[in-house]
Every structure is written in structure tokens, then in C-alpha cells.
Amino acid sequence: MLRGKCLCHTIQFQVNKPINIIYQCHCSLCRKQSGTHANHASMVKSQYFQWIQGQENIITYKKDTGFTSCFCQKCGSPVPNQIGQTTFIWIPLGLIDSELSPVQTLHFCVNSKANWECTSMNPQSYDHLPHWDEIEQFFES
Secondary structure, X not given: OEEEEOOOOXXXXXXXXXXXXXXXXXXXXXXXXXXXXXXXEEEEEHHHEEEEEOHHHEEEXXXXXXXXXXXXXXXXOEOOEEOXXXXXXXXXXXXXXXXXXXXXXXXXXXXXXOOOOOOOOOOOOOOOOOOHHHHHHHHHO
């Protein structure tokens, strides 16, 4: 069983099966929804998904095209939602507190990825958050 929650812990859920396949979608809608280069998510059949608490705190935004974004009205975290009229639930992976061991990662809409998305932009990497002084130096110039 996998457990997840929004940033303020108001909305909580569980997934009653392992998540073996994850994906990143690089389309402009997913970038705007996630606020980053891609949407990192998975999908599970609704029979394996269960709300624990907080459903009444979910706000839904739906575009005319059908693109749907559900989020916590208190902290703004994107939260799981049903994918259209399917039996699948979309799960934003950043909400999962449990360890994941996916066997496959898919990438969607790579032809529309952000032009700045490149893992080799900066050769420096950190295992932990650097001290503020070091972070500040990157953004001063």
C-alpha cells in the first residue's frame, strides 16, 4: 500500500497496489500545472485508489478541451483525479510518501518540451541542499 498527501496534509489518499510504471509529460499544459519541466505521474485503476481524508478541500479547474487540474484549496498542491470518463486515477508522484520502485519510466510529448530542459545545463550536482550562500551566488548574476 502506498500513501500520499498534499503539502498541508489536508488531503490524503492511498494506492492499494505497487506503482510499476511512471511517466513524465513534457507538454505545455503539464508544465504549467506542475510549475516545472514535466509532470511526473502515474495512473492506477480506480479500484486500487482510496481517499483517506480531505476530498471536500479539492478544487477542480477544467479547460474546454477536457484537461483537468485538481488541487488542494489550502496549499495548492495538485492532487489525484479521475482521467476523463475512464476508470483510471491520475496520481502526481510528488505526493507519494512511500518508496516507489518503478520498473519502467515513460516520457510523453518530448517534442514540446521546454527549450531550457536539459540535464547538462549545469555540471554541478548536489546530494543535499547547498548552504544558502552558495545558492545565492547562482542567482545573483
